[in-house]
Amino acid sequence: MKMLLAGEWVDREKTIDVRDPFDNSLVDTVPAATHDDVETALAAAAAATATARKMTTYQRAQILFKAAAIVADQLEDFARTIAREGSKTIREARKEARRCVNTLTISAEEAKRLGGEVIPFNSFPGGEQRRGYYTREPVGVVLAITPFNDPLNLVAHKLGPAIAGGNAVILKPATVTPLSALKLTEALVEAGLPANVLQTLTGHGAVLGDALVSDPRVRLVSFTGGVEAGERIMSKIGLKKVGMELGSNSPVIVWRDADLEWAAETCVSGAFWAAGQNCIGVQRIYIHREVYSTFRDHFVRFTRRYKIGNKLDEATDMGPMINEGEAKRLEKWIREAESLGATVLTGGGRRGALLEPTVLENVPEKATLHREEVFGPTVNLYPVDDLEEAIAKANSVNYGLHAAGFTRDLATAHKIAEGLDCGGVMINDSTDYRLDSMPFGGIKNSGLGREGIKFSLQEMTEPKVVCFYLPEL
Helix, strand or coil, X not given: CCEEECCEEECXXXXXXXXXXXXXXXXXXXXXXXXXXXXXXXXXXXXXXXXXXXXXXXXXXXXXXXXXXXXXXXXXHHHHHHHHHCCCCHHXXXXXXXXXXXXXXXXXXXXXXXXXXXECHHHCCCCCCEEEEXXXXXXXXXXXXXXXXXXXXXXXXXXXXXXXXXXXXXXXCCCCCCHHHHHHHHHHHHCCCCCCCEEECCCCHHHHHHHHHHCCCXXXXXXXXXXXXXXXHHCCCCCCEEEEECCCCEEEEECCCCCHHHHHHHHHHHHHHHHHCCCCCEEEEEEEHHHHHHHHXXXXXXXXXXXXXXXXXXXXXXXXXXCHHHHHHHHHHHHHHHHCCCEEEECCCEECCEECXXXXXXXXXXXXXXXXXXXXXXXXXXXXXXXXXXXXXXXXXXXXXXXXXXXXXXXXXXXXXXXXXXXXEEECCCCCCCXXXXXXXXXXXXXECCECHHHHHHHCEEEEXXXXXXXXX
């Protein structure tokens, strides 16, 4: 596939192979963008800010509605692209494609709701003859950097609100999963997005990243990825707006009055969706000691039902990690935890990039598997004796994106919700539940700012005050 640069679909002599992590087969190739391409993209985007700003609300919304319809019409093709280039099974990929349709549709709807309000200037002496309001104006050029784990919908979460807000956008998708992003770019162009309002650069972050994030023509950097990469970006961006979603180490509290079978089944899905490569995936589960063994048995039973293998097989529940290197990394973490006293209850084996869904107990807090974001198909179980202990342990790591609690008691649910330090708490549901219109983001090392279309729109626009002095009043 070609990349979109300065209104043209272009190729380059140097290309990047996009390979299926299941069997390493070649899916397609994309251009390896150069430093010169970065300058071309920046200049084109900066020039296009006037075009983007002048689009009426109606035009922005109609483009997004039409793009959503295109994705919906080609849903199976989008899903197969997601499944081939990444880790998701075909069933998981279809759900992501449907979510992309929803994300673009919400973006179109929110474009029509983007407004300001009247300011009561006469609320303070001296303002009796003043009237005014504020509007929201586009920031200008938005740089969107997206990860491999949701190669379509997380792109839509950045492009949708950026376009709805009247911005020009430079998109840098993950090097290993650029095809879904390019297909969405094609859909937006087909939907009538004016030339140069969107640039999609494929290539290596090490080559493109610094020049993109540091350029003063970029007015907002929207990044989803790892903590280390986020910190590097923050050290280079200069004076501009930034939004960062940097992952998590999501805890769950299962109380003694919970529906244990539902909690186990839901958390198994939350732990192993997309081979665990999910920033809000379940990683640590704290279970009341009275029901620990029952919950553990349910959890292991549901985990052992998982079928892993070919992502395009309708019966497959979980595919490979994004590459063998990542699977080896997590396998090493499992072995480290075992050496420190942890017990593997099920799973732990690896074949190439396929790592079995793995459940552990007795994982010490000094183990990497406990402290860091695993971003893979492992989950740790811990018995606890009281709610305060569970909340304290849930909060003990330096992440705070999503958390969850299972209980039938409303007071307990409120204690869990109010006690957990994070951006979102799911009660009687997995940590990986997300509605595309809700505010999404975290605290501590989990990031800065909030996504979710309405909330991204606020980040991607600036308020402008207009005040009239009317002496004849």
